[in-house]
Amino acid sequence: MRLQLCCLLHAAAAARSGFLNREKYAAVDTERAVTDAGGAAVKVGAPQHAQVVLHHTEPRAPSIIHDRKRHAWRLWGEGFHAESTDGVAWKQTRLDVKGYVFEDPGRRERKRRYKAFANGEALSSSDGLRFTRAKDGRAPSSVRSAFYDSRRRSYVAYAELGNATVRYESEAWQGPYASKLLHDAPAVVIPYYSIYIGIMDACRFAWSSDALEWTVLAGGIIEECHTPLNPLRDPATGELRVYAFDGKTNSSLTLYRFHADGFAGLRSPSSTIITSRVLPCKGRAPVVTAAITGSLRVAVHDERGDLVRGRSLEDALPMLLDAVDEEVQWKGVSDKIPDRCILKFEVKDATLFSFGWISRARDRRRKRVYRERRRVAKAEARGLFRLFVSLSLTTLSC
Numbered sequence: 279m280r281l282q283l284c285c286l287l288h289a290a291a292a293a294r295s296g297f298l299n300r301e302k303y304a305a306v307d308t309e310r311a312v313t314d315a316g317g318a319a320v321k322v323g324a325p326q327h328a329q330v331v332l333h334h335t336e337p338r339a340p341s342i343i344h345d346r347k348r349h350a351w352r353l354w355g356e357g358f359h360a361e362s363t364d365g366v367a368w369k370q371t372r373l374d375v376k377g378y379v380f381e382d383p384g385r386r387e388r389k390r391r392y393k394a395f396a397n398g399e400a401l402s403s404s405d406g407l408r409f410t411r412a413k414d415g416r417a418p419s420s421v422r423s424a425f426y427d428s429r430r431r432s433y434v435a436y437a438e439l440g441n442a443t444v445r446y447e448s449e450a451w452q453g454p455y456a457s458k459l460l461h462d463a464p465a466v467v468i469p470y471y472s473i474y475i476g477i478m479d480a481c482r483f484a485w486s487s488d489a490l491e492w493t494v495l496a497g498g499i500i501e502e503c504h505t506p507l508n509p510l511r512d513p514a515t516g517e518l519r520v521y522a523f524d525g526k527t528n529s530s531l532t533l534y535r536f537h538a539d540g541f542a543g544l545r546s547p548s549s550t551i552i553t554s555r556v557l558p559c560k561g562r563a564p565v566v567t568a569a570i571t572g573s574l575r576v577a578v579h580d581e582r583g584d585l586v587r588g589r590s591l592e593d594a595l596p597m598l599l600d601a602v603d604e605e606v607q608w609k610g611v612s613d614k615i616p617d618r619c620i621l622k623f624e625v626k627d628a629t630l631f632s633f634g635w636i637s638r639a640r641d642r643r644r645k646r647v648y649r650e651r652r653r654v655a656k657a658e659a660r661g662l663f664r665l666f667v668s669l670s671l672t673t674l675s676c
Contacts, residue, residue, distance in 0.1 A: 296344070296511045298383070298428070302471040302565075302634030303557070305544045306495075309487045310472045310555065311633075317550035321629055322483060322498035323518070323540035331366050332531035337505045337523035339396075339421070341379045344510050345406075351510075352406060353521075353531075354379040354394075359407060365512075365519065365533060375401065375409050378421035378435075382451065393451050395421045395435060400452040412452035418444070422465035423508050426451075427489070429469070434489070438465045445490070463492045468508050471632060475541050477506040481522060481534065483541050495542050502532065511538070516567070516602040538602040539567045543631040552623040552630060556581045559619040562635050565603045572627030573598055576606040579620040588612020591624050603636055 303311035306320055338356035344365075345352050351365040356376045360368040377396025390402035392409075400415030417435075424435035435446040435455065443463040446455040464476025464484050476484040476492060481503035484494045505523040512519055516538035523529040544552055559578070568574055573596040578589035588611055595607040623630055 296513075297468060297470045297475075297509075299471060299634070299636060300428075301558075302632055302636065303554075304471050304473050304475075304485070304539075304541075304632055305552070305630045306485055306542050307472045307487070311557075312544070312552060313555045314551075314553040315544050316546070316552050316625075317548070318544035318546040318552055318625055318630070320495065320542055321545040322495045322542045323536045323631075324498060325500070325520070325534035325536055327535040329366065329533050329535075330530045331362075331521075331533050332360070332368055335523070335529055335531055336527060337525070337529050337531075339376060339378045340505065340507050340523065341423075342507045342510065342521055343379075343381045344513060345381070346513070354406075373407065377401070378424055379406065380424045381406075382426055384426060387451075390451075393424070393433075395419070395424060402451070415452035416454045417452070418446040418455055418457075421446075423467050425467075425469060427469060434467075436463075436465045436467050458490075460490065460492075462494065463490075466506055466508055470541070471634065475509065477509065477520065479504060479506070481506055481520060485542070498542075500534065503534070504529070509541075537569050537600070537631065539631040540569070541631075543568070543629040544625070545629040546625045547627055549624060549626040552625055554621040554623075554633070556618050556620055557634075558617065559615050559635075560617050561615050563605050563607075563615060564621060564633055565605050565636055566597065566601050566623075566630070567603055567632045568597070568601050568625075568628050568630045570597055570600055570628040573624075574601070574626070574628045574630070575624040577622040577624070578615055579622065580616045581618040581620065583620060586613050586615060586619070589615065591622070594624075 336356060340355045342353045351362045353360040358370050359373040360370040362368045375394055375396055377394045379392055379394045382391055382393050389404050392403040392406040394401040394409055395417040398417060398419050400412040400417040401409040403409040418437055420437045421435045422438055427434045432447050432449050433451045437444045443460045443465045445458045445460055448455040464478045466477040468475055474486045474489040481500040482494060483498055484492045486492045502524045503522040504525050507521045510519045518536035518540045520534045521531055523531055575591045575594040575596050577591045578586045589608055593608045595609055
């Protein structure tokens with residue numbers, strides 16, 4: 279009973295943070311989310327902006343989080359701690375701990391929110407600055423990433439060993455940890471909605487359904503990305519952030535900004551239909567995150583495949599601009615969305631990154647409609663201006 283309660287508390291905390299919402303699905307997830315991609319192909323995300331934020335830093339045991347309670351970005355390295363309100367301008371302080379630090383989302387771990395693996399010892403802290411050693415704690419060394427995995431109900435860590443990766447796992451954060459050697463696997467790993475995302479050198483992305491067998495995504499190589507840190511989601515804008523050092527010693531830390539959930543998605547330059555698996559809709563309208571140049575519409579079918587009245591593609595209000603957790607809207611009167619449903623996405627010159635459900639969908643329908651109407655009005659104005667110029671030139675030539 280106590281174990282079940284602990285797991286529920288971990289899951290509840292996970293649902294509130296970052297990429298840990300298990301009711302959202304990555305579009306590239308062909309095992310749990312998508313059953314038919316139609317004519318869409320996997321497109322690896324590319325950074326929209328890159329900016330050096332720290333100079334002359336030693337990238338040893340680096341880790342980074344966004345601290346929800348402190349409303350700050352926090353970075354740990356070997357012998358230092360840095361904090362920033364925007365993730366760009368950092369203030370550094372010395373720190374005795376020389377190991378990998380991560381945040382434990384479990385409510386039962388509030389007094390030990392921060393865990394660290396340093397020199398084979400397991401440490402904990404309530405503030406991320408003053409750490410105490412666990413009695414008889416045994417932890418992995420040279421860790422590149424670590425987290426509590428609510429699916430497996432265990433603590434997981436990854437470390438590099440030559441050209442291979444060692445995966446460690448334990449039900450208790452202080453150990454002991456069982457190890458497993460993985461080949462062609464990333465050492466920087468995070469839970470990401472319905473899957474796991476990993477980052478290799480040169481910021482190559484990979485994904486896995488079980489964090490053991492990995493699929494490396496082609497493209498997206500950034501040569502200067504030598505030592506990537508665990509990816510983060512900006513809670514204010516939703517954008518994906520990847521921090522990476524450009525070398526092994528005396529390096530600069532660069533911030534790469536991607537579209538929200540922009541690791542990889544399903545893209546189609548022409549109109550195509552992407553079909554989801556049967557999902558637990560629970561009567562709720564889904565949200566979508568996508569980069570849209572053309573349009574995107576969503577239809578809802580019940581688990582038998584029958585269309586829900588009023589939820590067809592024709593009834594859907596098209597999305598014409600980039601969307602970040604935007605709730606799908608339909609016009610007119612429609613039937614209730616069933617508890618279990620199938621989603622069909624009409625993607626036209628757009629990239630679908632993720633979809634699913636969140637606790638509070640961003641209610642920006644009026645603002646979005648205004649922006650989309652303004653975009654259409656500008657396009658019509660440009661067309662009328664070109665027509666006027668063309669007629670004027672024709673008149674002059676006559």
